[in-house]
Amino acid sequence: MLSQDMMRTLVKLVCLRCKRSLLAAALCVVVSQAVAAEDAREITESEDRPVAIVVHPDTDISNLTMQELRGIFLAEQQYWPDKSRIVLLVRAPAAYERTFVLNRIYQMDEAEFRRYWIKKMFRAEIPSGPRVVFSSNMALGLVTAIPGSITFMLASDVGPEVKTVRIDGKLPNEPGYPLE
Amino acid sequence: MLGAGPVVAQTEADQSALREPPVRIIGFADFDYDTTDVHGKQGFSLGQAVAHLVAPLGDRLNLFSEISATAHDSDYSIEVERLIVKYDFSDRNTLSAGRFHTPIGYWNTAYHHGAWLQTSIGRPESVKFGSQLVPIHFVGLLFEGEFPGDRGFGYNVGIGNGRHSNIARAGDAGDINDERAWTALGFYQPRAIKGLKAGLGVYSDRVTPPNSVEVDETIYSAYFALERETPEIIAEYHHSDHDARTGPAASGSADSAYVQFAYRLGGDMQRLKPYLRAEKIDVDATDPLLSGLGLDYDGAIAGLRFDFAPYAALKFEYRDEKFGDLERENSFLVQLSVVLARQ
Numbered sequence: 001m002l003s004q005d006m007m008r009t010l011v012k013l014v015c016l017r018c019k020r021s022l023l024a025a026a027l028c029v030v031v032s033q034a035v036a037a038e039d040a041r042e043i044t045e046s047e048d049r050p051v052a053i054v055v056h057p058d059t060d061i062s063n064l065t066m067q068e069l070r071g072i073f074l075a076e077q078q079y080w081p082d083k084s085r086i087v088l089l090v091r092a093p094a095a096y097e098r099t100f101v102l103n104r105i106y107q108m109d110e111a112e113f114r115r116y117w118i119k120k121m122f123r124a125e126i127p128s129g130p131r132v133v134f135s136s137n138m139a140l141g142l143v144t145a146i147p148g149s150i151t152f153m154l155a156s157d158v159g160p161e162v163k164t165v166r167i168d169g170k171l172p173n174e175p176g177y178p179l180e
Numbered sequence: 181m182l183g184a185g186p187v188v189a190q191t192e193a194d195q196s197a198l199r200e201p202p203v204r205i206i207g208f209a210d211f212d213y214d215t216t217d218v219h220g221k222q223g224f225s226l227g228q229a230v231a232h233l234v235a236p237l238g239d240r241l242n243l244f245s246e247i248s249a250t251a252h253d254s255d256y257s258i259e260v261e262r263l264i265v266k267y268d269f270s271d272r273n274t275l276s277a278g279r280f281h282t283p284i285g286y287w288n289t290a291y292h293h294g295a296w297l298q299t300s301i302g303r304p305e306s307v308k309f310g311s312q313l314v315p316i317h318f319v320g321l322l323f324e325g326e327f328p329g330d331r332g333f334g335y336n337v338g339i340g341n342g343r344h345s346n347i348a349r350a351g352d353a354g355d356i357n358d359e360r361a362w363t364a365l366g367f368y369q370p371r372a373i374k375g376l377k378a379g380l381g382v383y384s385d386r387v388t389p390p391n392s393v394e395v396d397e398t399i400y401s402a403y404f405a406l407e408r409e410t411p412e413i414i415a416e417y418h419h420s421d422h423d424a425r426t427g428p429a430a431s432g433s434a435d436s437a438y439v440q441f442a443y444r445l446g447g448d449m450q451r452l453k454p455y456l457r458a459e460k461i462d463v464d465a466t467d468p469l470l471s472g473l474g475l476d477y478d479g480a481i482a483g484l485r486f487d488f489a490p491y492a493a494l495k496f497e498y499r500d501e502k503f504g505d506l507e508r509e510n511s512f513l514v515q516l517s518v519v520l521a522r523q
Contacts, residue, residue: 067330067371070371071371076271076371077271078268078271079268079270079271083270085239085240107374110490111487111490112409114490114491114521118206118297118519118521119290119297121204121206121232121234122206122232122246122292122294122297123289123290123292124234124242124244124262124264124266124276127204127234127235127236127242127244128204128234128236
């Protein structure tokens with residue numbers, strides 16, 4: 001089966017190259033619905049799986065409390081203890097992980113989340129909002145490449161190249177892990 | 181910025197670009213309709229177009245600027261509203277230089293020139309742009325800090341030029357006298373209570389209006405804000421003391437206060453956010469700086485904000501107001517406000 005990223009790319013290519021073709025439009029609709037169905041299936045399948053918090057492997061952090069994690073995700077804390085800047089990577093809308101994190105960490109809906117970051121930038125409190133990533137693979141690639149970065153993904157998607165952070169002393173799949 | 185955008189290829193160059201954020205621009209604009217039962221300007225108008233630009237200058241050094249274009253009868257005025265170079269010593273301590281919105285009370289530093297940001301169509305009368313009651317802008321240095329621990333106590337202290345001889349403006353090109361203005365504000369913002377912020381502040385300056393007496397000004401402020409959607413509550417109070425230093429002995433004071441309440445509806449109505457605001461301004465007849473300017477005000481507004489798109493809002497507002505000695509005025513306003521927030 002095609003990956004979601006490949007299917008989205010296919011949709012874009014077809015739409016761009018054959019804008020005026022009714023046939024292409026119909027194809028776009030069919031493929032888009034297939035992607036949506038894939039997303040929906042993933043969300044359903046993801047519902048029981050914990051979300052892991054991962055950081056760049058050189059980040060000198062192994063445990064965060066939920067309050068500290070919330071402070072980092074709200075950009076109230078913008079620097080690690082070694083004084084390097086925290087780079088927050090957030091999944092694009094519609095991903096299960098994003099919805100989970102908005103509910104559990106931010107306690108906001110999408111609209112509140114957008115307003116929060118615009119206000120934060122406009123109040124000169126932060127130089128930029130979170131960077132958007134479009135897949136777990138992309139999140140893994142960037143969190144490995146960017147020093148100081150932190151992101152979240154399904155625990156089952158975490159690779160050996162990144163460091164998983166304990167939350168309140170627990171790792172994903174351990175009893176009492178707060179991001180189940 | 182926060183939604184779906186162009187897919188970022190995982191090349192080394194792109195990763196480098198992600199490491200060093202590029203210049204970012206947020207744009208705001210509003211388009212208004214105003215009708216009133218007293219003679220005056222009515223009809224459609226362009227509000228302000230605002231560009232907010234953020235640029236990293238170094239690892240901990242950033243530039244924030246806000247430039248507005250405001251429609252007038254025969255032209256537009258372009259204004260550098262804020263221009264701030266800010267250095268982060270840490271998460272808790274920052275030092276900024278430039279032109280700020282004066283940290284007096286809540287509204288002036290929470291909402292800036294983008295109408296989309298605030299729930300209502302306009303700012304409260306006491307802190308409106310061009311206010312003579314409260315100095316809206318401040319040119320100088322500002323240190324912002326938080327006390328150690330997670331209790332949420334913080335402060336801002338600043339020194340700068342204060343008011344220009346036109347008291348509605350800041351001394352952008354230099355102070356009008358030898359006395360710098362200073363401001364100090366302490367606040368409480370507990371992390372455990374989402375959106376809560378309360379503070380007390382003081383601002384002091386020597387004001388030199390043209391063809392008038394030199395006046396020492398001290399403004400005390402207090403505020404309470406619960407910046408949530410369900411509910412949003414903002415209450416703010418200012419008390420200004422003015423003492424003439426030259427000419428006949430004179431002193432007086434001015435008081436202003438407002439309370440705003442808003443509540444975003446739930447379920448299928450969650451795009452709607454009704455709001456109410458009541459406000460009063462009272463200036464002593466003996467005040468050597470502000471009397472005779474017609475600043476007394478008594479007003480109430482009721483409105484409805486409709487967020488019909490993620491980055492656009494329609495606001496409908498009814499106002500019942502009395503300005504100075506003028507007859508009472510009823511008006512109805514509609515505003516379309518938008519924000520351009522993509523990278």
